[in-house]
Amino acid sequence: MKPWREVAVPHQDVLEGTFQQSEFAADITAVKSGKASREYQDAVAFYERTFITEGMAMLLTQVAQRLAGKGGEPVIQLQTAFGGGKTHTMLAVYHLATRKCALAELSGIPAIVDRAGLMDVPQARVAVIDGTDRGPSQPRMYGGQAVKTLWGELAWQLGGAEGFAHVAEADATGTSPGKEALRALLEQFSPCVVLIDELVAYVRQFPESQAISGGSYDSNLSFVQALTEAVKLVPRAIVLASLPESEVEAGSQRGVAALRALEKTFGRVQALWKPVATEEAFEIVRRRLFEPVRDEKAREEICRAFADAYIAEGAKLPAETQERRYFDRLQQAYPIHPEVFDRLYEDWTTIDGFQRTRGVLKLMAKVIFRLWKDDNRDLLIMPGSLPLYDGGARNELTYYLPAGWDPVIERDIDGDRAETTMLENREPRFGQVGAARRIARTIFLGSAPSSVVSNVAARGIDRARVILGCLQPGQASSVFADALSRLADRLHYLNASGDKSQEATRFWFDTRANLRREMEDRKRRFDDRTEVRGKIAEALKKTVGNAASFDGVHIFTPHSDVPDDTALRLVVLPPESWYTRDESRLSFDAVLDMIAKNGAKPRYRANRLIFLAADHGALARLNDAARTALAWGSIVDDVKESRLNIDLLQKNQAEKELKSAEEVLPRAARECYRWLMCPMQDAPTDPKPGIEVFAINTAGSSVGSEIERVCTDNELVISTWSPIHLRAKLRELYWNGGARSANAAAFFEDTLRYLYMPRLRGRDVLTQAIRSGSASRDFFATAYGEQEGKYEGFSFGGGEAVFDDTLLLIDPDAAKAYEETSRPPEPVTPVDPPTTSVPSGPAAGAPPSSEPGTPTATPQPASAKPKVFYGTAEIPPATAKMHLVNLADEIIALLASDPNANVRLTVEISAEFPDGASDSIKRAVSENANSLRLKSADWE
Template identity: 75%
Template sequence: MKPWREIAIPHKDVLEGTFQQSEFAADITAVSTGKAGREYQDAVAFFERTYITEGMGLLLTQVAQRLAGRGGEPVVQLQTAFGGGKTHTMLAVYHLATRKCALSDLAGVPILVDRAGLMDVPQARVAVIDGTAHAPGQAWKRGKQVIKTLWGELAWQLGGAEAFAMVKDADATGTSPGKDVLRELLTAYAPCAVLIDELVAYVRQFSEGQALSGGTYDSNLSFVQALTEGVKLVPNAIVLASLPESEVEAGSQRGVAALRALEKTFGRIQALWKPVATEEAFEIVRRRLFEPMRDAKARESVCRAFADAYVSEGAKLPAETQEGRYYDRLLQAYPIHPEVFDRLYEDWTTIDGFQRTRGVLKLMAKVIYRLWKDDNKDLMILPGSLPLHDGSSRNELTYYLPAGWDAVIERDIDGDRAETTELENKEPRFGQVGAARRVARTIFLGSAPSSVATKVTTRGIDRARIVLGCLQPGQASSVYADALNRLSDRLHYLNASGDKVQDATRFWFDTRANLRREMEDRKRRFDDKTEVRGRIAEALKKAVGNAAFFDGVHIFTPHADIPDDTALRLVVLPPENWYSREESRAAFDSVLDRVRNNGSKPRYRGNRLIFLAADHGALSRVNDAARVALAWASIVDDVKEGRLNIDLLQKNQAEKELKTADEVLPRATRECYKWLLCPVQETPTDPKPNVEAFALNTTAGSVGGEIERVCTDNELVIATWSPIHLRTKLKELYWKEGQNAAGAAAFFEDTLRYLYMPRFKSRDVLAQAIKAGAASRDFFGTAYGQSGEGFEGFALGGGSVVFDDTLLLIEPDAAKVYDAHQKTLTTAPTDMGGAAPDTGAGRSGGFSDSATGQYGGLTTTANFLARSKSFHGSADIAPATAKMRLVQIAEEIIAVLGSDPNATVKLVLEVSAEFPEGATDTVKRAVSENARSLGLKTAEWE
């Protein structure tokens, strides 16, 4: 496909840059006096470059019919926006009426004449009343004749001195000549046309109640009313008058009052004129700026390629591009893309002062000149093609905008030092198509008018329209979408609002730096060690602070502040102690340091700590997320406190961004802190402990639940333990070298200290394992003390067990031998060859003599032929095991004796204590009070 420059050739004056601003301003007075350029002065040349719009065609048809006396409206008011083509339309009427050539030489006119049902249009006299040509307080001369008023000028132009004589007295006195005189004047010189331009500019110069040579304010309004009333009585005369549409164009308050008065006057008899449609403007601009198209097939090929590309992109582009008629719009607008016209006519024309036709012509002439000089090879001139780096083109747009836009364009949009240029230099994918600059230019064209107080109510343009302003056939829309995403985070003056979805976010440039840039500036101010770390700690606390699996969670806590006790604790390492598979030293050294040390003191229970560390690859992201959250929070706080002045839209944006940042930080934190580190030691003889790392699933449920799963699955923490594992560990480490008994409490204490020991979730895990093992004869025996070779409170299988500091776990084989020996001591012959009565001594092991260590206790008699009448027993009980021993005696001796209903059982408890150094007052007072409350028969101190 050929670029636009090979299909559409601009006019010579556009190519050479020799056009002047005045050439775009049609001046009806200059034409009527023969002082205009050829393109305006010559009727043939004028119609060659003029596209007859629907409104102009209807008007010329009315004029042709009226001049021929075949109907038509007598008065037509031309009232459109500034630059809407009013004066140009009057020139078309002027050339139609005053032509010096055949109608067939005027391009487009013969068709209109046929439509009017005429064979010809008579040549007519034309009077041009230009409100800017004369001053109401200063007379002017036509030859030797002095003329003071508009009606005098009207008569002179229609019929010279003869016609002027009809209104001479009214001109001299400055009073309106009246409807009848004007009717006679128009009838005498019909067919005729009266073209009145810029009338408001003339009338507003009259001060209220002040008479000038040109009459008064009221007399001029009376003249206009008389003229409109008189012309309708002349069938082949017509009046065309142009009025501004807006009060801004009318000027001062007096101008506005004049406009309203004239609107009422013309409103009595008028036919409104239809303004130029956007599609018609396509042809107007093309005829004025380009030579006639010579290669229609090439143009159609390019337009078809654009239309097909838009259909293939689908929902990524505006809905109208999916319709078949968009191809027709492309053809009509070629070589300028319809989106350029839409933005200029829909957005830029809302700015007071920007002219609908003249402003667009001036801008596009400069744009085309620069693109031609730069050898632009785009297929069409798109919004993304605008050479905003060119001062002349840029000034044509910034002239209508508030101050400050030059800095925005130079820094963010277009130019050698712009951020967009820098991004394209770094990213070849963007640089190949100029994606960043094209995106920025498109946003500027579509959003800059909203910086002015205009009719634009929705700020910015959406993603689909931005892509439309950049995309050409053969290119991927994703390149421009990616460029937009990069720019939205990078540019100072680019703003965005809406949800983060394709069709909801809108983008615009403003002369104030955007809040995102303010955020970017602020987030650099925060200190890593205090503010950033504190914000990450807050997020971690919400994520793992309530992990019920641990007795305590310590986030970035110093050595000395982590208690050295029996509680199971999760320690979250600070960011500098990060972990990665390639480099683990920083994390591992920190773990082992905390296991060994408790501040300046050694740590004794290091096996109660599990560690959570940051992933090195994700650390920068979580740091950035924390800074972003801090920055947005500071902006929102400053807005609330009045320290930062922004508009409501930006305030809502800041609050929404803060909410998003607060949602992103926990996710980033979880993705970063994903390594569970566990200190380990395989055997007691290992020279140095090690650290194992386990990756957490960052997409699982809660963080606490995931840590619990990893700890349980990998047996880093044991929540339930089998007696067989307890027996194995006791055999491995405790039941050896002649030692057949191990203290349960000492075993648990060792699990707290040594990394080669199992790490229990709590003491209850060991207690349950002991309880389950004590119920069987296969795992271990239990006792509550040992004297020599004897055990106090010995049991093997089926006995109740209390896990206290005196509990002993006895190797099962030794326990069985001891149990068998105990049973032989209690076995004796009975009368009739029967067994001895079960006294329970075999289960309890009798009573141990703590002094001699001999087994004995119950006094037994070999001869049970005569029934025993009484029983007496005594025992020495060690104070350390008194509680358990007394319970056993009560259950296994006293309860058995009391089972005989005829037995009378009496217990006497004797307690004696010796204090070589003397008992303290505290002990004496406590024992005496307790003795009284318990009802002891004697309680004496000596």
């Protein structure tokens, strides 16, 4: 598709940059005196460049009918906004009445004549009363005749000396000539047109209650009233007067009073006037600034491509772009995008002083001139195309804005040193389409007027309208959306309402630096070693403080403050001890130093520490996130303490930014601290410990659970241990060199100290392995002490062992041998004596005879059952716990199994101290005896 410059060529004065001078050299007085440029002085040239709007067509129809005596309004007041086309409309009436050519040569006029139902429009006399042409105390000389008043000026312009005779006396005295004199004047020189411009500017100059050569305040108001009454009586006379729409244009209090008085005067007879519509402004600007379009097919093709691209984007763009009539608007406005006109006519015309027609023409002439010189290749002239880097175009806009906008544009929006240009230089995908500058220009055009007009409903423009001002067919809207998000985070003067990622978010520039600049300045104030590190530590507590598999988590803790005990601990290394696969020295040195030292003392239980280190690539982002959170926090605190004065919108923004920064920081900490380090040794003979490094998945559910998973999967921490592994480790390190047993407590202590030992989650893991293994004859036997080759409480597969300080774990082969040697000998079975035959006696059933000398068998009485049991045991202190447990299980439990038994236990303790008991032992024993409720606990 062709760029706009190949389809629509600007007029020569625009290309040469002389438009401003030609535009503002012309006014109605200059045309009347023949001093205007050709495009305003010549009727044919004027109508060639004039688009007759609906309002102008209605007015010219009234004028044509009135001059032809076929009706029409006698008085028409043009009261529109500043720059609404009043002067241009008066010029159109002037050229229609004073033309020196056929009506057919005036572009657009034949259609108006047909609408008026006329065959022709007679030429007419025209009087131009310009309130700014001369002051009320400055008479104008026409030959030898001094003309002092407005009514004298009117009479002289219509009829020269003959016309002036009608009002000569009134002009000399400064009094209004009255309705009848004016009727006679108008009737004699009709058809005639009276054009009155800037009347308020003239009337407000009269001093109060004082007459001067031009009359008085009251006489001039009386003249206006008489003129409006008189013109109604003359069928072929018409008066057109322009009045300002606002009090600001009226000027002083005196001017406002004059405006109100004139409004009442004209209000009785004025005709309605319709101002220029935005769509009509399209054609006005195009006719004035561009030659006729040379390639209608190319224009239609381009506009269709834009319309189709907008429909494809859907909800990402404003709703009106999805309607078919937006294609028509694109064609009407071509080669300028309709969004440019919408912003100028809806936003910029609300600024006092910005003219609706001339202001837009003057601005767009500067814009087109610079774009043409710079060989701009855009398909349309869009909000994102505005060359704000050019002083002429920029000044045309900043002229209507408060002071302070130049540094905003130069730093944030457009120019060689602007942040937008720097971003495009760093990011090729933005630079290819000029995304950053186009975004910033669009926001400026749509938001700068709100810095002047305070009663806007919602400040700034939304995301969809920003994209509309930049996007061209064939480009991805995502690029501009990304650029907008980047700029919202970087620019100093760009503000945003709400969440910057939401479609409803509105963006605007302001001359006051936004809080983001204040935040960026504050970020540099914080110290890395204290404040920034402390903030990172807070974030890490939220992310890794929930590691349930550890008894303690130590964040940036010196090695002297990490306890050297049995607890399993996770140590988070400080940021300066970072890690990468290519550079591990800093983190490894920190780990080795930590496992070697506990302050000034050596560390004994080194196998209880696992470490977490930062990734060097993510460390910068984490530091920045911490500084950002600190900066926003300090701003919010200063606002609460009234140390920083900002408006409510900025206060809400600061609080939202702080909340967002506090949410980002833990995520940044999680992504940064992703290397788990575990010190290890393969065997006791290794000269130096090594370090295994494991990457943590930062996208998991939680850091604590992810660390636990890595520890479990890689057996860095053992939570459940099988007896077979315990037996293997005992055989490897303890049941060798003649030793056949190992103390379980010593074994556990070794797991705490030595890096080649398994790292158990806790003592209960070993306890469970011993219990499971002691119930079988496959793993080990147990005992609670050994004296002179005999094991106290020896058990081999006989049940669960009690893990205490005396528990021994015995090699199963040695246990079998011990079991054989300690088994008691089997008892010898006695041999029965030989039986003796008994001689036959009496018949069966007869009682035995008693013969002298023969022993008689006496029946034994049944023995009585025992009723009392007493037992006393000497228990070695070293194995007291084991013996007491055995007594409880094997004796006391049996005695208590009879429900009728009354079992009573008495424990007697006797201890002798040849050198006397120490105070600490005496105090501890006495307190324990009291808490255990011993019946007697006496010291002698």
